[in-house]
Amino acid sequence: MPELKILLEALLLAAGEPVTLERLLETFPEAERPDRDAIRTALVDLAASYAGRGMELVEVASGFRLQVPKPFSPWVSRLWEERAASYSRASLETLALIAYRQPITRGEIEEVRGVSVSTSIMKTLQERGWIKIIGHREVPGHPALYATTRAFLDYFNLKSLGDLPPLAAPRDLAAIGAALEERTALPDSSPQTEFPDV
Numbered sequence: 157m158p159e160l161k162i163l164l165e166a167l168l169l170a171a172g173e174p175v176t177l178e179r180l181l182e183t184f185p186e187a188e189r190p191d192r193d194a195i196r197t198a199l200v201d202l203a204a205s206y207a208g209r210g211m212e213l214v215e216v217a218s219g220f221r222l223q224v225p226k227p228f229s230p231w232v233s234r235l236w237e238e239r240a241a242s243y244s245r246a247s248l249e250t251l252a253l254i255a256y257r258q259p260i261t262r263g264e265i266e267e268v269r270g271v272s273v274s275t276s277i278m279k280t281l282q283e284r285g286w287i288k289i290i291g292h293r294e295v296p297g298h299p300a301l302y303a304t305t306r307a308f309l310d311y312f313n314l315k316s317l318g319d320l321p322p323l324a325a326p327r328d329l330a331a332i333g334a335a336l337e338e339r340t341a342l343p344d345s346s347p348q349t350e351f352p353d354v
Contacts, residue, residue, distance in 0.1 A: 161201050
């Protein structure tokens with residue numbers, strides 16, 4: 157049997173998608189199956205061997221995958237003629253609200269954003285496989301509850317929702333308003349009238 161690290165590299169290259177530890181173990185005949193610790197050690201060694209190279213081994217929500225490191229993406233993206241899909245600000249705001257506040261209803265998204273969420277935005281995010289309906293809220297109308305998927309985590313290189321960047325602390329609007337007033341206050345340039353002492 158080839159060296160375990162090299163065999164795992166071949167499996168991950170051939171898969172073309174994230175592969176779980178369990179799935180990697182299943183590829184071995186029972187008599188030759190290494191234990192989980194041996195697989196994990198080989199994966200750590202494999203990841204270390206890619207340091208400073210054009211490929212990296214990462215663990216995402218759906219398992220392990222080989223991918224091009226982020227610094228190389230400007231060059232790699234030129235291999236494909238079609239442009240990457242661009243998403244509107246409304247789509248990204250909607251996706252962020254679902255990611256950080258899930259499960260969430262469409263009405264709750266609209267309440268935070270202050271505008272209605274178009275059906276096409278929700279449809280696009282569902283077709284992309286980034287969000288799904290996970291149930292319905294027990295209130296009149298039974299609105300759908302939305303949450304992100306493993307595909308969302310995989311796309312953004314996240315192992316779990318805990319890996320999402322922290323939200324910025326809420327700002328004190330009164331302090332911001334006072335600072336703006338202070339900056340924009342004009343010096344009093346009205347002519348001063350002096351009255352003689354009587």
